[in-house]
Each structure stands twice: as C-alpha cells, then as structure tokens.
Amino acid sequence: MNVRQILIDDSNPLHRELSIYRTGSINRVRLQDETYKTYSTLELSAHDYAALFHYGMTEALNSLTFISESGNGLDSWDEAFLPSGSLAAMQKIIREGIDRITPGKEELILLGWQDQPVGATYLRKIDSDAFLEFLASLLQFVDGAAKEGYDLEFIL
Numbered sequence: 001m002n003v004r005q006i007l008i009d010d011s012n013p014l015h016r017e018l019s020i021y022r023t024g025s026i027n028r029v030r031l032q033d034e035t036y037k038t039y040s041t042l043e044l045s046a047h048d049y050a051a052l053f054h055y056g057m058t059e060a061l062n063s064l065t066f067i068s069e070s071g072n073g074l075d076s077w078d079e080a081f082l083p084s085g086s087l088a089a090m091q092k093i094i095r096e097g098i099d100r101i102t103p104g105k106e107e108l109i110l111l112g113w114q115d116q117p118v119g120a121t122y123l124r125k126i127d128s129d130a131f132l133e134f135l136a137s138l139l140q141f142v143d144g145a146a147k148e149g150y151d152l153e154f155i156l
Contacts (some may be wrong), residue, residue, distance in 0.1 A: 003119040028150035051131040087146040
C-alpha cells in the first residue's frame with residue numbers, strides 16, 4: 001500500500017481545515033461566577049497543542065483533579081476546569097516538564113493517520129525551544145491566575 005506523508009504547514013489553509021489540526025486556549029475564569037466570563041486567555045497554537053501531548057504534559061497534568069463533562073480530565077477535544085487551589089501543583093508539574101525537555105531540539109512527530117480513502121500519515125515538526133517559550137508564558141499565566149484567585153478553563 002502506498003502511504004502519503006503530509007507534513008502539517010500552519011500557513012496552508014487546507015491543512016488548517018483538517019480535523020487533525022488542533023488549537024486551543026486556556027482561560028482565566030471564576031467557577032463561582034453566576035454567569036460565564038473569561039478574564040483573560042492564553043492561546044494554544046497548533047504547534048504548542050501537539051507539543052503539549054508529545055512531551056507528556058497532558059498526562060502529567062492529569063495527576064490533578066480537573067472538572068470536565070466527559071470525566072476524562074485534561075484531554076483532546078474536551079473542555080476541563082482546574083480550580084485555583086490546584087494551580088501551585090500545576091506550576092510544579094510545568095517546571096518539572098521544562099527540566100525534562102532538551103533545548104535546541106527539533107522532532108518530527110506523528111499526529112495521526114488514515115487508511116481510507118487514501119493511506120496518509122500526518123506529521124508535524126516540533127521545536128523544543130518554541131515550546132519552552134510557550135511553557136514560560138504558561139507559567140506566567142498560571143502565576144497571575146493564582147495570585148488573583150482565578151480558576152483555569154482548558155479548551156482543547
């Protein structure tokens with residue numbers, strides 16, 4: 001069987017329409033608010049979204065107690081909330097993750113595949129330095145949320 005390899009290109013609008021192309025956001029919210037309101041947002045690019053899973057950050061963060069409709073915690077194609085009381089533990093997990101990532105490394109990762117109608121694998125280049133920059137921004141975002149008593153909403 002002939003399998004086509006597709007390297008995801010963020011600047012290609014056809015690639016951005018693929019279901020395998022995922023982005024997300026992390027919002028500061030207050031679970032006790034009577035109506036839903038976001039106070040600030042940290043966007044998750046397609047690169048950082050893939051790296052979050054590739055480097056095992058989602059698995060590590062799932063040691064925390066997330067609130068989600070599906071009950072799956074922090075998972076792809078889901079929305080999950082993390083109460084403010086867990087943010088210090090989240091920061092510790094992120095710092096430990098940063099220590100495990102080798103700077104200056106580029107990797108080609110498999111995002112997914114299909115057999116029909118044509119065999120294809122979907123690949124993405126991951127740049128560890130770019131992801132480390134995102135994690136630094138995430139730490140600042142979480143620190144601000146913790147200082148101001150916000151909870152976090154993850155839309156993956």
